Amino acid sequence: MSKQVSNVFDTILVLDFGSQYSHLITRRLREFNIYAEMLPCTQKISELGWKPAGVILSGGPYSVYAEDAPHVDHDVFKLNVPILGICYGMQELAWINGKQVHRGEKREYGPATLQVEDKDNDLFKGIDHSTVWMSHGDKLNGLPTGFKIIATSENSPYCGIKHETEQIYGIQFHPEVTHSTMGKQLLRNFAIDICQAETNWTMENFIETEVQRIRDLVGPTAEVIGAVSGGVDSTVASKLMTEAIGDRFHAILVDNGVLRQDEAANAKKALVDGLGINLSVIDASDEFLDNLKGVTDPEKKRKIIGHTFIHVFEREAEKIKPKDGSKIEFLLQGTLYPDVIESISFKGPSQTIKTHHNVGGLLDDMKLKLIEPLRELFKDEVRHLGELLGINHDLVWRHPFPGPGIAIRVLGEVTREQVAIARKADFIYIEEIRKAGLYNQIAQAFACLLPVKSVGVMGDQRTYDQVIALRAIETTDFMTADWFPFEHSFLKKVAARIVNEVDGVARVTYDITSKPPATVEWE
Secondary structure: OOHHHHHHOOEEEEEEOOOOOHHHHHHHHHHOOOEEEEEEOOOOHHHOOOOOOEEEEOOOOOOOOOOOOOOOOHHHHHOOOOEEEEOHHHHHHHHHOOOOEEEEEEEEEEEEEEEEOOOOOHHHOOOOEEEEEEEEEEEEOOOOOOEEEEEEOOOOOOOEEEEOOOOEEEEOOOOOOOOOOOHHHHHHHHHHHHOOOOOOOOHHHHHHHHHHHHHHHHOOOOOEEEEEOOOHHHHHHHHHHHHHHHHHEEEEEEEOOOOOOOHHHHHHHHHHHHHOOOEEEEEOHHHHHHHOOOOOOHHHHHHHHHHHHHHHHHHHHHHOOOOOOOOOOEEEOOOOHHHHHHHOOOOOOOOOOOOOOOOOOOOOOOOOEEEOOOOOOOHHHHHHHHHHOOOOHHHHOOOOOOOOHHHHOEOOOOOHHHHHHHHHHHHHHHHHHHHOOOHHHOOEEEEEEEEEEEEEEEOOEEEEEEEEEEEEEEOOOOOOEEEOOOOHHHHHHHHHHHHHHOOOEEEEEEOOOOEOOOOOOOO
8 A cells, every 4th residue: 555645644554354344444434534544464564664543453254263363463562552453353352462262152143232331431432232243253251361341242241342551442243334333433433532543534635645646756757658448547547647747647548459339439538628638549459359369267368458458558658758858657557445455465364356457467577667546545535536636427427347348248258259249238238227317326337248158039030149147236335236126127128129239149137146245247
């Protein structure tokens, strides 16, 4: 993460032990206008480079007493800042201070009633008893050395604990999930009252600090090349860069052959005419599609596309001649925080879900230095930032489109013919969503082409053609998502149009899987 951001804003450090809820801790804190940053539990405190206002140890899927269990760097306790352990994080505190952790007689998953025993405690200020969400198999079987009980539940007599002399707290439940009715109040108490973190994390302040950071990084004469797609992330990043250095920023839109219908032309109009961004459009579709020939593995697709992007960018950068006679040194990318969370794993409980082309698909010997001004932001923060920068509402709220584009929406080998089928089906689907007035209710929607064929009948003749799967989700942060509940009549209309208008399609299905367990994209 950005040392610059953490030095400017009071920051709560979230050390992640692999819980499915860890990112929600960060989200909740940012809702209070407090900057929060999540790093692996293996983070060496001596290498942090900044001092947090407080530390939260997240939950996790492991048992602290297991031989290969992840453990926090003990230097975290030398920071002399408040610490809150959540679930596994609480058990980690207990393990360090007396090892009072064992397997519970029964697992506890779901709601429980919290009873606050120490009503004068700052952590539970304004909270007496409430419903909290449990998700654990281990529990404390005694008080760790130097701690006292501050809350209980029926199955967890040590549901809340606090160090007797230091600001170190532990709770067995998950306050970050909405099922814990007073969870936000507890996190607010910890961050604002106990850590005394300033509530100054706003997009207005972010613009000011980030523009200055870019200027300091790039200098008064250096020039920057940037990848844009017409989507909200790259558009906001490009507008921010233009605000910082003007025409010294050279935006490049690469037509990789797997864009949406009319994407290149529409993006050029929006970015050049609407936002005054210095933009060039490069048609490299043949290069990308040739490189993807015969490739079916989704990770390989992402790697190939990421590598090809960089080759194209470096080639184009060589053609741009800065006024001072130097070479282009920097590459702008619209990487977001969820991309970072999903792509970077640590040697511990978390796993890489998939490589994002703008995080893990880059070349090790890449010549250009990356500038990622949105790297600390969630999607809703980026949209707010875009509105503050004066970007058109429809563009700001446009559904995201992955960097690998339709290549990861054609399951199996990516060919020109397959891309054409998926692209047309997607266009029809989005067109009908807009006509129905549903576009702004949906966070992301798309069609993908499955690598299977299905028997059908058209005009009294047997067909054996391909299958389109439709997906639409509701979410605010893209870390968790649920499927959108279309009316049956809408799906019926879309399916009829796709089968009738897209040659090679015999069947249409609708994906009703949430995230987790599925990801948003199929590949």
